[in-house]
Amino acid sequence: MTHSHETDFGTPARTSATLVTLEIDGRSVTVPEGTSLMRAAMEAGITVPKLCATDSLEPFGSCRLCLVEIEGRRGTPASCTTPASAGMKVSTQTPRLAKLRRGVMELYISDHPLDCLTCAANGDCELQDMAGAVGLRNVRYGFDGESHTAKAKDESNPYFTFDPAKCIVCSRCVRACQETQGTFALTIDGRGFASAVSPGAAEAFMDSECVSCGACVQACPTATLTEKSVIELGQPEHSVLTTCAYCGVGCSFKAEMKGTTVVRMTPHKDGGANEGHSCVKGRFAWGYATHKDRVMTPMIRERITDPWRAVSWEEAVAYSAARLKAVQAKYGRGSIGGITSSRCTNEEIYVVQKMIRAAFGNNNVDTCARVCHSPTGYGLSQTFGTSAGTQDFKSVAQADVVLVIGANPTDGHPVFASRLKKRLRAGAKLIVVDPRRIDLVRGPHIEAAHHLQLQPGTNVAVLNALAHVIVTEGLVDRPFVEERCDVAAFDRWAAFVAEPRNAPEALAERTGVPADAIRAAARLYATGGNAAIYYGLGVTEHSQGSTTVMAMANLAMATGNIGRDGVGVNPLRGQNNVQGSCDMGSFPHEFSGYRHVSDDSVRGMFEELWGAALDNEPGLRIPNMFNAAIDGSFKGMFVQGEDIAQSDPNTKHVSAALESLEILIVQDLFLNETAAFAHVFFPGTSFLEKDGTFTNAERRINRVRPAMPSRVGKDEWWVACALATAMGYPMGYDHPSRIMDEIARVTPTFRGVSFEKLDRLGSVQWPCTDEAHTGTPIMHANGFVRGKGRFMVTEYIPTDERTTLMYPLILTTGRILSQYNVGAQTRRTANVAWHPEDLLEINPHDAEQRGLKDGDLVSLASRTGATTLRAQLSDRMPPGVVYTTFHHPVTGANVVTTDNSDWATNCPEYKVTAVQITRSNLPSDWQVERDRQEGERKRVTAAAFTATVTAAE
Ligand code: SF4
Ligand code: SF4
Numbered sequence: 001m002t003h004s005h006e007t008d009f010g011t012p013a014r015t016s017a018t019l020v021t022l023e024i025d026g027r028s029v030t031v032p033e034g035t036s037l038m039r040a041a042m043e044a045g046i047t048v049p050k051l052c053a054t055d056s057l058e059p060f061g062s063c064r065l066c067l068v069e070i071e072g073r074r075g076t077p078a079s080c081t082t083p084a085s086a087g088m089k090v091s092t093q094t095p096r097l098a099k100l101r102r103g104v105m106e107l108y109i110s111d112h113p114l115d116c117l118t119c120a121a122n123g124d125c126e127l128q129d130m131a132g133a134v135g136l137r138n139v140r141y142g143f144d145g146e147s148h149t150a151k152a153k154d155e156s157n158p159y160f161t162f163d164p165a166k167c168i169v170c171s172r173c174v175r176a177c178q179e180t181q182g183t184f185a186l187t188i189d190g191r192g193f194a195s196a197v198s199p200g201a202a203e204a205f206m207d208s209e210c211v212s213c214g215a216c217v218q219a220c221p222t223a224t225l226t227e228k229s230v231i232e233l234g235q236p237e238h239s240v241l242t243t244c245a246y247c248g249v250g251c252s253f254k255a256e257m258k259g260t261t262v263v264r265m266t267p268h269k270d271g272g273a274n275e276g277h278s279c280v281k282g283r284f285a286w287g288y289a290t291h292k293d294r295v296m297t298p299m300i301r302e303r304i305t306d307p308w309r310a311v312s313w314e315e316a317v318a319y320s321a322a323r324l325k326a327v328q329a330k331y332g333r334g335s336i337g338g339i340t341s342s343r344c345t346n347e348e349i350y351v352v353q354k355m356i357r358a359a360f361g362n363n364n365v366d367t368c369a370r371v372c373h374s375p376t377g378y379g380l381s382q383t384f385g386t387s388a389g390t391q392d393f394k395s396v397a398q399a400d401v402v403l404v405i406g407a408n409p410t411d412g413h414p415v416f417a418s419r420l421k422k423r424l425r426a427g428a429k430l431i432v433v434d435p436r437r438i439d440l441v442r443g444p445h446i447e448a449a450h451h452l453q454l455q456p457g458t459n460v461a462v463l464n465a466l467a468h469v470i471v472t473e474g475l476v477d478r479p480f481v482e483e484r485c486d487v488a489a490f491d492r493w494a495a496f497v498a499e500p501r502n503a504p505e506a507l508a509e510r511t512g513v514p515a516d517a518i519r520a521a522a523r524l525y526a527t528g529g530n531a532a533i534y535y536g537l538g539v540t541e542h543s544q545g546s547t548t549v550m551a552m553a554n555l556a557m558a559t560g561n562i563g564r565d566g567v568g569v570n571p572l573r574g575q576n577n578v579q580g581s582c583d584m585g586s587f588p589h590e591f592s593g594y595r596h597v598s599d600d601s602v603r604g605m606f607e608e609l610w611g612a613a614l615d616n617e618p619g620l621r622i623p624n625m626f627n628a629a630i631d632g633s634f635k636g637m638f639v640q641g642e643d644i645a646q647s648d649p650n651t652k653h654v655s656a657a658l659e660s661l662e663i664l665i666v667q668d669l670f671l672n673e674t675a676a677f678a679h680v681f682f683p684g685t686s687f688l689e690k691d692g693t694f695t696n697a698e699r700r701i702n703r704v705r706p707a708m709p710s711r712v713g714k715d716e717w718w719v720a721c722a723l724a725t726a727m728g729y730p731m732g733y734d735h736p737s738r739i740m741d742e743i744a745r746v747t748p749t750f751r752g753v754s755f756e757k758l759d760r761l762g763s764v765q766w767p768c769t770d771e772a773h774t775g776t777p778i779m780h781a782n783g784f785v786r787g788k789g790r791f792m793v794t795e796y797i798p799t800d801e802r803t804t805l806m807y808p809l810i811l812t813t814g815r816i817l818s819q820y821n822v823g824a825q826t827r828r829t830a831n832v833a834w835h836p837e838d839l840l841e842i843n844p845h846d847a848e849q850r851g852l853k854d855g856d857l858v859s860l861a862s863r864t865g866a867t868t869l870r871a872q873l874s875d876r877m878p879p880g881v882v883y884t885t886f887h888h889p890v891t892g893a894n895v896v897t898t899d900n901s902d903w904a905t906n907c908p909e910y911k912v913t914a915v916q917i918t919r920s921n922l923p924s925d926w927q928v929e930r931d932r933q934e935g936e937r938k939r940v941t942a943a944a945f946t947a948t949v950t951a952a953e
């Protein structure tokens with residue numbers, strides 16, 4: 001277990017190359033120019049008392065506890081706000097300072113309840129520590145400070161309490177909310193002794209703008225803002241450094257533990273992706289890991305209408321192997337396959353794809369990345385030569401212009417959004433390309449320079465129009481193109497985008513974006529300094545997803561915005577390990593490291609190492625597996641931690657495919673929607689039990705360390721090994737680090753990666769090509785991975801999905817901050833307080849035409865299906881476009897999405913569905929049938945559990 005004691009240096013580090021040397025308490029200290037005296041002292045091991053300063057925030061200078069004396073200067077300046085300068089002689093401890101500090105502490109304590117022994121922060125309170133540090137022995141002003149101690153506690157937030165009686169008005173919370181999170185939810189009301197912190201206009205936390213990121217709770221030096229889990233469980237005893245299991249930002253956390261119970265999750269200051277920040281999901285929504293719904297024993301059943309039967313692991317493995325082999329004997333080697341999970345570790349994913357290739361004997365492996373970022377892989381490898389984002393997150397601090405397209409970072413990638421907002425507040429310009437007015441368009445102290453509110457499905461047209469302006473107005477970075485790119489390909493592309501049909505004026509009607517807005521945005525992107533592109537599923541989940549990715553890469557190359565800090569093309573990846581699942585060889589045509597299965601030398605290397613003959617033909621993609629299942633040629637499937645019945649498009653089709661399988665094996669934490677069709681269920685492990693690695697959207701390989709032993713008694717990777725072995729291909733590892741060693745051996749971009757190195761360095765961004773290599777924060781710095789950057793002609797081809805009189809609106813989908821994916825985890829936490837149901841956002845004009853009011857139940861119908869949900873009138877949506885999330889299975893938003901998909905990768909077109917909305921007071925047929933099946937399943941499962949428990953007793 002890792003114990004991590006982080007020193008608080010009081011003020012942030014400075015990076016100036018100029019160093020200054022001074023003397024503090026007789027010690028010579030050298031620091032970068034601009035460093036505060038407080039930090040200089042702390043770096044030299046000299047502790048200065050402080051209350052309002054903390055090294056994650058700019059100094060404020062309000063508490064007057066950190067006073068120092070400087071030779072030759074009058075007075076006692078605050079060390080947190082005084083910069084070190086060369087030759088200074090500073091004293092931090094003198095009798096005069098001690099007296100002044102005691103005086104300050106006396107004032108604080110006189111206005112503070114003295115319930116230290118029963119306070120939740122006892123032992124973790126800076127006020128208490130400082131009283132000790134300054135030697136406070138008596139308080140002359142009495143303990144009846146009247147201003148704060150009588151105020152009522154605010155317990156409205158599900159995860160933390162606000163007890164104003166304990167507030168010392170140090171403003172750390174207010175600054176954390178502004179500087180770190182960028183939400184500006186807190187203010188200091190009143191003045192002097194009567195001043196107090198309050199959320200919004202003296203509202204409760206839950207009614208305020210607060211997004212529950214917890215930065216203020218972490219910054220608070222007293223018990224004023226305290227996690228409810230700490231109040232309930234007491235102070236943690238030890239901590240384990242690990243990685244959030246939600247989104248692709250990949251924040252590092254200290255799991256602070258009491259025995260095997262998590263007391264709180266604290267974002268890690270040295271975490272490369274998050275540098276001490278987090279969002280509500282990572283910090284607070286971990287309760288699902290110990291939720292009572294978790295299935296703890298393997299289960300099997302002959303038919304999906306039978307009740308589940310709890311069995312031993314060995315029996316479940318033997319049963320699965322026998323049925324898979326029987327299917328292969330009857331229908332052929334290619335009749336089975338599997339899906340890896342982007343929520344699992346690299347090691348767990350690697351063994352599943354290896355099981356499929358080596359033990360199943362085919363390449364029928366795919367991953368949920370198919371339904372999100374497969375176009376990223378294709379588009380970036382065609383243009384740049386590698387399937388990943390080009391920058392580290394930190395790089396955004398150097399951007400002057402940021403283009404956000406098809407992404408909603410404040411909801412989807414909140415910690416990255418906080419970094420971005422910080423940069424925008426410091427003056428960078430923002431261009432948003434999105435049909436919906438996302439929060440970034442206008443927020444506290446930020447405003448997009450341009451919001452190109454395009455019609456869903458017209459990304460390529462908008463990007464071509466931007467390129468048209470750049471090429472025809474002479475804004476191309478010629479030296480970059482000539483030196484770094486394939487010039488013939490550039491010429492072809494430039495001639496194509498320069499055609500009049502790609503002019504903003506020609507495309508305005510189709511895209512819905514005025515030509516002058518496109519022209520202004522293009523000029524800004526091309527000439528505004530470092531320009532960076534960040535994008536999400538609003539780019540990839542389209543019939544032209546791959547084309548859009550290539551169009552963005554073209555823009556970056558044409559303007560020389562690639563290969564250094566502050567620029568680049570960056571996917572904001574959805575799931576925590578979607579990058580890793582792609583890297584690990586989860587696609588049917590590629591081994592780990594994106595090498596084609598038909599490449600004889602690569603395949604030969606794997607065959608030799610694995611001791612198995614491997615197929616040289618690409619296997620089936622997820623949609624092909626479903627089609628083959630319906631056709632009767634695909635009969636068995638292993639699904640690792642993915643709820644495909646809920647998350648894949650066109651639910652009816654998926655259900656029909658799953659129903660026709662003869663053996664479906666599901667490994668998950670919960671009996672999810674897919675498990676309804678399963679014959680074998682293996683319990684999975686939560687991130688708190690896993691030992692391995694996740695790779696985030698920056699290609700950063702982070703360690704996931706077990707904070708508690710596996711609650712189900714087995715590691716998740718054990719199942720794939722045991723199943724492969726039972727099928728006749730012996731596979732086993734004595735530790736997950738051995739799996740990583742094998743990954744490193746077979747994957748050039750991972751060659752220098754090992755658990756030992758990750759433990760030593762904290763994290764590593766691939767490519768990391770040998771033992772001495774420490775990783776690659778910025779890609780394509782001295783040349784593209786493929787050699788010359790390749791411009792691709794990106795013809796705009798409208799999607800087949802069209803609006804008609806029957807279906808006159810376009811539905812697009814997205815996610816919300818508090819929920820995650822299909823909600824299997826977040827719905828099992830107090831996060832439901834924020835998003836108890838999926839809502840349909842509709843422009844007030846469209847609503848009025850249909851006689852709809854806010855909160856009405858509506859039927860959302862497409863050519864594929866219909867579902868019922870509640871309407872929310874919102875001018876975020878342009879007329880003609882509606883929006884919903886898909887976090888709740890009861891909504892089944894994917895019942896309405898279509899079979900359209902990206903031409904290159906089959907990534908489904910979730911973002912464009914023609915629909916009609918009508919008022920409805922009834923659930924849809926689909927929901928009625930689902931409820932009936934659900935009731936039946938629950939009855940059968942409950943009966944099985946009861947039988948199992950009774951038998952065990
Ligand atoms: S939890 Fe986050 S958003 Fe809410 S008040 Fe605190 S810092 Fe601000
Ligand atoms: S709530 Fe905590 S951080 Fe905020 S002003 Fe009060 S004591 Fe300081």
Ligand code: SF4
Nearest residue numbers: 244246247251279282
């Ligand atoms: S931003 Fe993503 S990785 Fe970070 S805490 Fe939130 S959900 Fe977890």
Ligand code: FES
Nearest residue numbers: 052061063064080
């Ligand atoms: S820590 Fe310097 S004034 Fe508060």
